[in-house]
Amino acid sequence: MPDISTTLSGIPLPNPVIPASGTFGFGYEMASWYDINVLGGIALKGTTQNARFGNPTPRIAECASGMLNAVGLQNPGVEAVIAEELPKLRRVYSGLAIANISGFGIEEYVYTAKKFDEDDTAAILEVNVSCPNVQHGGMAFGTSPGAAAAVTAAVKKEVKKPVYIKLSPNVTDIAEVALACEEAGADGLVLINTLLGMRIHPRTGKPIVSIGSCGFSGPAIKPVALRMVYDVCKVVNIPVIGVGGIATADDVLEFVSAGASAVQVGSQNLVDPFACPKIIEELPKVMQQYGITSLNSIKGRAHT
Amino acid sequence: MPDISTTLSGIPLPNPVIPASGTFGFGYEMASWYDINVLGGIALKGTTQNARFGNPTPRIAECASGMLNAVGLQNPGVEAVIAEELPKLRRVYSGLAIANISGFGIEEYVYTAKKFDEDDTAAILEVNVSCPNVQHGGMAFGTSPGAAAAVTAAVKKEVKKPVYIKLSPNVTDIAEVALACEEAGADGLVLINTLLGMRIHPRTGKPIVSIGSCGFSGPAIKPVALRMVYDVCKVVNIPVIGVGGIATADDVLEFVSAGASAVQVGSQNLVDPFACPKIIEELPKVMQQYGITSLNSIKGRAHT
């Protein structure tokens, strides 16, 4: 069978399929659906220094081939995550965990990153400079190359684990932001976070989601994500995790061809809780059908 | 019945539905499907100073709820358009025609705009600073507030007809570009042009469309378009024509609620040649059902 293994910063993954942050909680609850150890990794729910309820409801709206969300980083705060959530995950899962670190200022990113660095559970720190659903901070760091680089450098200085920066697509030139993060010491990149989108109720004329503009995801945004992964992989030398509308094994092959070392599956988990294991099962079959012997052999082939 | 009329720079439109440039040719061929005088207006095929074949094929790919295109401004050049295409349109159509002016430099924009200004057919000049499918010029003008303003000012100086600038969504802050165009004298704005997207063939690993990244449109991008129209209408005082994934009367109401004075229907024309007349027929019915008496009464209501 074709080889679907991959690596991220020297960490071996049995396959490239990772549920994206915010679509899989802290992982352990999904163990009631299937053995989550089949996953390539798990990106944990976005965590901040302090507990957050997030935004008022309605937080969700539907669009053509996608959805809007405005959860707004609901989480119990990093101490509670480490004390209460991660032990539950470790009990049922031994694979790669990726902590997702969100915040509203550089000190907070550093604080939360250090906590995850000191805990044993997560092997990669994913720093989210691209959350569109909070008023201050979040995306502001991801839309400026300088600010993204500053967060990267500050976190890198204080932690030992590999640091991956999760980038915003709501920019004129994502490759410029990616390069700035690489130069600031990022070990890898994750892209794309959600686009900014909106829906308005045609009868009432008011935005459907409480905060108006918010995160837009799903298969609808895949062409944008793939274009950006392609553009970033053209210029950086660090590993890229591709994310944005991935729902099938073919989608995985598109992103790996664009240069991604692994992928994250987001919205599709919400529609089909078995999306990830299905893709993992399909991937080697589809590769065999296409005459592809290993993921590694096709990584970035769209550029040649 | 509810009042679906609107105005653009003092020009009355029987309804707000305008086929978008590049999805309706020069209009007259569609007269074999239905009486195109039912339309609110027609945005003509993008026209450049000189004839262009455009990009090699394949120029088209499909995505979830949308499509990619890389036509690349194929057109016979402004002199041929005015001499050969516009007379054919005038023979079958007496409504509002909007010339779409594309180019690779400020002089070219001005040259082409002056030609359309001198001809009687088009009443509005839509200056496209946002074509993603050509290598130089095009989108480069639309991703910089300064460059967009420079094109606007240069064209405005030389023409009498209202000048609308068609904006690119591939920017960090579209409101900033919109404001720059307004300050430079734009009479109106059209947004959004296509997003930049890509598809890769999962078996061969090569981009499906000849030039790789290219224009992404269709219902998939509607939430992005609506968000941007909302953001722009919040800050400008000139009329905005909303475009991006519009396929139903409900979609029209979403964009008008966000502040649009009229809308353009793009990709949907390619899937359903009757898309525009269907929407025009549906619109007053849907408004009546929702208790909306006139489009004018709900313009921008999402902001209140």
Add this chain to the structure above:
Amino acid sequence: MTKNAIYTIETNQPIANDVFAMRLAGPTGALVAPGQFVNILLNGFYLRRPISVCDWDEAGMLLIYKILGKGTAQMATMQPGQTLNLLTGLGNGFTVSAATGKPTVLVGGGVGVPPLFSLAKQLITAGNIPEVVLGFRSSGDVFYAEEFAKLGCKVHLATEDGTAGTKGFVTTALQDMAYDYYYTCGPNAMLQAVHALSAQKGAAGQLSFEERMGCGFGACMGCSCHTQVGPKRVCVDGPVFTSEEVVFA
């Protein structure tokens, strides 16, 4: 334990204005309490549609749903023999035993009525025959009043325009009733009114909430709400919350 399976439509009939009853054949082992819901995948729509389960047996389940948008409008056009992909056994459902030995009332408003039906059956099986208060906008919207009566429940009907039963809201009918425990499902404003009135009467109960959901099984935090014991997810921690823990904004 939640499950994913394919169900075959046996019947799909209108029973009131824009309200349909759909009987589905397929596995129901995942349903363990009245008040749970299913999440339905529809062709051409990205997110599933959550619908509460009205009743079920070993062979299938009954869903009662209202046309509220394009998705449910499409559901209403589906024919017997067509299939649907469901996530089932979602949500906590009502705790039947909590009402044991207490005079009990069920209060339903509009599409909040269906989950109370299997609840009524289970309460009766447990020896507790509840009174039932049903609220609708108008007579054409009324459904299941007779079905509850056939179970042996005393049914109090209220319509906003007075075209059937008492004119007014469920609370109009509820005001003069005596009960120690209640179960209620309906629009948020109704839940809040029932909660307040019952608190005056010293009655405790369980309230089933509606919220726009992303997944329906706890993954996305799309449907979070505040409670006395911190944030909860309507889809997995609810949709049923006790009168002690609910917080109204």
Add this chain to the structure above:
Amino acid sequence: MTKNAIYTIETNQPIANDVFAMRLAGPTGALVAPGQFVNILLNGFYLRRPISVCDWDEAGMLLIYKILGKGTAQMATMQPGQTLNLLTGLGNGFTVSAATGKPTVLVGGGVGVPPLFSLAKQLITAGNIPEVVLGFRSSGDVFYAEEFAKLGCKVHLATEDGTAGTKGFVTTALQDMAYDYYYTCGPNAMLQAVHALSAQKGAAGQLSFEERMGCGFGACMGCSCHTQVGPKRVCVDGPVFTSEEVVFA
């Protein structure tokens, strides 16, 4: 005159490896020449699928299509009684009269074969019985060789692996044949080879092209090609071009 209408599937059967014949009932008044095509809307896919018309009569039309992706794979699962939304009467089609009085050959490769069938019938009606050269990859891919023979045409079959007919390409079979006029439809490389070989023989003809299309009716310029007389759109100016006007890249 192009039309938009709903058609009902009468039959949808495999006739070769991944190749299906679908008979549709519905209006065919928009079809005026062999070699025209229809553009089919499929549930869950944004763009239509262009498929050439193999044959038609007053009651309906026959389409032969190959599974080339997810859209055509879905088409292959459709059942008699289901309906399809078609744009029909698209493209210019072949000009039958151009071959009058000339020894004529039809050259088809793979899914380029179907439109030649109604062309053969019309040529025969006009008193011109063409010879037919059909090329496929392998014996399992062959279809319609017998159907052309039944019309009275002499059929030359070529397969790349030699498992049926001559081993080689259509040009292998065509090389030794004498003809003054040709009609051809198939992959671009085949069209180019047939064009070159025929030019050597002094034969003119008509070539039908394939291209990825946006709309199929001339609005989007997605399928433009170069010709001796300037840029043309494959969907409305073609798909059939004369041997004099074609340009190969």
